[in-house]
Amino acid sequence: MLKIQEVKTLVETGKAKKIQAIVQEALDAGCPAQEILNAMIDSMGVVGDKFSAGEIFVPEMLIAAKSMAKGVEILKPVMSGDTSSSLGTCIIGTVAGDLHDIGKNLVSMMIESAGFDLVDLGVDVPAQRFVDAVNENKNVVLVACSGLLTTTMPALKEAVQTIKAALPEMKVIVGGAPVTPDYAAEIGADGYAPDAGSAGVKAKELVN
């Protein structure tokens, strides 16, 4: 238990160099891998909340996610074959005409840290490509689309509507500087998050 608390602290404080040894120690002490993973996911939830509240900043969120990824490397061989721990696959990309990916990359990181498998389609993704990616990948439960420019908001609408037309049950989350909760609802998205910290939380909420 103590070891798990230590793992959590190392995630929250972004100690990527130290975490692998401690995760290993926790495993050696008999902690189930799943429990360690869940603890790290919880920690990233704390990190996301602190970021949303303005208590910590982008680089601190980045190193926390990096620490978690390092810890997961140790858990992977132990947990291989066990997919029950994943919340499912999330497809992410910026919509057609939008090349801005800093925000999208932060969101990717937080969604992945929340326990999803992630497929990143990159920037300037045509609406149909999102649908194709859902069909090409296993266990897709969520599609995340971002647009930073006011002028690409119509492309965001098209993306959401194309996905919903082809896959009515698929959950879609949207975000980006000009996007508002009202606009997200108007274009038919299931969820909206104002920042990367809350994107992870919202993503979980949508698929649960």
Place this chain on the structure above:
Amino acid sequence: MIIIGEKINGTIPAVKEAIEKRDAAFIAERAVKQAEAGAYFIDICASTAPEYEIETLKWLMAVVQDSTDTPLCIDSPNPRVIEAVFKYANKPGMLNSISEEGDKCEVLLPLMAGNSWEVVGLTCDNNGIPCDLETKLAITRSMVEKAAKYDIIPDRIHIDPCVMALSTENNSLLNFAAEIKAIKELYPTIHVTGAISNISFGLPVRPLLNKTAMAFAIEAGMDSAVMDPLNRDLMGTIFATYALMGQDKHCRKYSKAFRAGNIGSLSK
């Protein structure tokens, strides 16, 4: 420093509201104040839904041109929108922007043949913003060569190497400085510009990072900037940096800016 005043942009909530209400007095005041503070160009960006962008820009152009003689910088991610409103400019200004994305060069460069319009050239292409210097230089070279076909000399081009956020790229300022130097080495008379405030995204006390980065960027050779000329701190940093670099003889401009009340703390 060639200052491109950024304060008339529909992504700013107050400006968005003024655009929706067609509040000409609000827009005119922003234009005049930026011109008085030393803007060389007044950037106008509608940032509306695409179906209203042309009429919005046309209105913004009319309001700004009625209120100041400072040339316009017509700003849209859609080159066809710029092409459509180009004829409403009453004198040459700046186009914002070309890049190697889509057919921006092909649509906009012909407009600049035989006149003195200037242009912002972003170092990005259909794959987004490259991370490496070599690709950014290759994009710069390609844009300059395309411009040359219309007799547009490098002096009329402001390359924006797209400064990245320090919060996600630890070497963002060092990379930016290296890019500025390399572009200037390739084309000594070209301008290098940028929206320096991007560097502080995701970090606290952004103004502190912005003005410190400005000093380093000027030292590296940046000579044009998309910024708020009413930002006294940033303007002060620019005057101070040129003076410190020995490029303001007898510190005349620095002293003059102080006497004009443009730099330093405001007296009560």
